Amino acid sequence: MDRDLIEFNQLCTFETFNEVWGHYGYGSDWVEEREREFIRIKGITYLDHAGATLYPESLVREFYQDISRNVYGNPHSHNPSSRLTGDTVERVRDRILQHFNTTPDEYTVIFTSGSTAALKLVAESFPWRSPTAVEPFSQFCYLTDNHTSVVGMREVTSALGIVPLPVFFEEIEARAKCLTQSEGRDFQTPHLFCYPAQSNFSGRKYPLWYIRAIQARQLYPACDSQGRWFVLLDAASFAGCSPLDLQEYPADFVPISFYKIFGFPTGLGALLVRNDTAALLRKTYFGGGTAAAYLTGENYYVPKPNMADRFEDGTISFLDIIALNHGFDALLTFTGSMDRIQLHTFGLARYTYMLLSSLCHGNGQQVAQIYSDNMFENPSTQGAIINFNLIDSHGHMIGYSQVDKLSSLFNIHVRTGCFCNTGACQHFLGISNEEVKNNLQAGHICGDNVDLVDGRPTGSVRVSFGYMSTFQDCQNFLKFVVDCFVEKPVKVDNEKLERVKLNSWSKWSCQSRLSMPTNKTPEGDGDHYSTDSEHLVGNKNEVRLITEEAKSNGKAPTLRNIYIYPVKSCAAFEVTNWPVGHLGLLHDRGWMVVNGNGVCLNQKREPRLCLIHPQIDLLSNTLLLQATGMDSICVPLEKDKESHKSHGVCQSKVCGDRVKTVDCGEEAASQLSEFLGQPCRLIKQSLDFIRNMKKGLDKGVRSSSLSLVNEAQYLMINSASIDFLQKDITHRQEPSDDHGLFDTQRLISRFRANLVISGNEPFEEDDWSHLNIGNIHMQVVGPCGRCQMIGVDQATGAKTKEPLLSLSAYRKGKVTFGVYLVHQTPEDSHATLSVGSSIMAEMS
Structure with a gap:
């Protein structure tokens, strides 16, 4: 040699x-x-990752197990499988934005068939101003080192009479900073500059500071043209192996392709649109799922207000989108960070x-x-x-x-x-x-x-x-x-x-x-009770059926039962006296269980949650979870900041709100996963996170802070309403039916209220606006809309058609039962609610 x-x-x-x-x-x-x-x-040297990277076996294995365990339906429907799809897709949108260090407040994720489709969407939706307009016409500028799909956007602008302006990198470098901007009237003509974060040909990475410089008209060619400049950053090649921080480099449009990041799925991309820019985009076509309303016999069309809904024509590729969850998991597990x-x-x-x-x-x-x-x-x-x-x-x-x-x-x-x-x-x-x-x-x-x-x-x-x-x-x-x-x-x-x-x-x-913190455990989404918009308003014109016994009673209502639900959708923990915190009953809905995709598990999806019984010991500062066939789980009520770091802070979702949560560790996850027969984790609302209530604000309800509840701090039901409903259910039942399923206590448990009062009349609570429970003043937020979850027997997890059937018949389709409450912040930090307290109510 x-x-x-x-x-x-x-x-x-x-x-x-x-x-x-x-x-x-x-x-x-x-x-x-x-x-x-x-x-x-094995035996292959694969060196075409810029074309398509490879997926790990765990990605497709976990994805297969996911779609084998769950039924995912068309997200345009409202059935349980569709809602699961919708929740999971929204979870993926959040993870995508988190991956690029931004939030839904700043960017919107629009799913497309790939980065090329994302570019086409921008070309067809950008508010180009043609040369015939009074103001200067729009400019479409692009770096010559761009993918074909970027250059192809000029076909749209050329049809409008706009001459594209190709720019060589050397021209930008030669005029790195404009000494003066063009003078004259400051028009608002929109212009678009497109360049790749990384050349797919040579791998050259172009400066990301160009983004702000172009937007501020401090860099050629923007400084030579009056108007407002927007930047499209093609990140398809870049995102496969490099971190992109959209907080620091806020491009207006960012097309990405997921198979270049994860290898699977293919044929799926997204356009990340800065929300400040989104309102400028104009639709030239509408398809299924994008219309709030339209007419076939008249040129009338109103798009949906949500940006993603407006531009995602037809049914999105929801199974492929769900696969992205497992892509993020596999990537972070294998590598730790971008x-x-x-x-x-x-x-x-x-x-x-x-x-x-x-x-x-x-x-x-x-x-x-x-x-x-x-x-x-x-x-x-x-x-x-x-x-x-x-x-x-x-x-x-x-x-x-x-x-x-x-x-x-x-x-x-x-x-x-x-x-x-x-x-x-x-x-x-x-x-x-x-x-x-x-x-x-x-x-x-x-x-x-x-x-x-x-x-x-x-x-x-x-x-x-x-x-x-x-x-x-x-x-x-x-x-x-x-x-x-x-x-x-x-x-x-x-x-x-x-x-x-x-x-x-x-x-x-x-x-x-490398010393930078890396992403930890996936965060979760979730809901509670029912958030169906069509179920949130009760029928105030309905006829009240009041028993003679209730008329003659005449006693003031009292607080009969107090329940807290430390873990969303798990069993109730009954108490007789309990502290009132700034979020409601102390530790109520402070935790929730999420599945392997980070989506909240509730009894609609996993009825066995009701078999898990939480107990809170304030003296020992612990939450204990017990269930037959499961080892007990004990977690502290509060975690210090060091514990938060070790277990990972993540973003979760509750009733459409994004909340910051903390993972409760592997032991709890292991026990719950084994008991429920699927990967899941226990997460807790972060102590430093404030979530504001939205319900009822348009009707003058005072804004309050919430835990992981859906709508308001408290849910109250009336035992007189329970009695009325129970009689109706019994009347509907067959002689062979198990009447014990709907005795008073088991029926109360199905409605999962915090407060059960002994009222005089059934459904009188529907007309209340305020009430005092002892010395604590409450305001009624509105009725609680109900879903099929009340069909789960809380003692066994068995599913029945009642009481949903009877309640729906009585309410004439608007299924509400109980009312939401918020409290005024007690002056006494040691305020408590106690069973037996009298209730003074005010009518609305």
């Missing part, structure tokens, strides 16, 4: 890699985990670039022409993509088709061509506009195998790394190049090698990013 080949082989070692970069993998056992998760690529992915993948690309760029034939001729604007010194300016053409020992280009065929023979998967980026291809390969046209006449079209025309390349070879790529992939690729394309003896350009080494980015700056 010649000396140079020995030297090259010595460079192809992990020690060399560690010397020039030093950041590899995600932990000591990640290689073994990678072998388990990606066993299907920062770690960026460091890992960039290191592999940098090492490969270093050796490939220094590799020479025996006669000293360079082996590879690498198309890059930098020397891979910094992951903030270069992604995990290497684009090149190979050169023979005589200096002639080797066609990419030949490289593709040989690489396939050795099970090395690369991509060849122009990668749907003609602008970058022309720039790096020196192909003129006239040559593109001549090549077409010569028979070459995009995507074919015509790799050389008159000896000049029409495209190139691209290798790209993903989060599961390994150092072995680099070695396999480099060995392939040496074995198949290098004329021996192998030479190394040591001068170039040293230049690359000297341009090493500081490891300390990388390490500082």
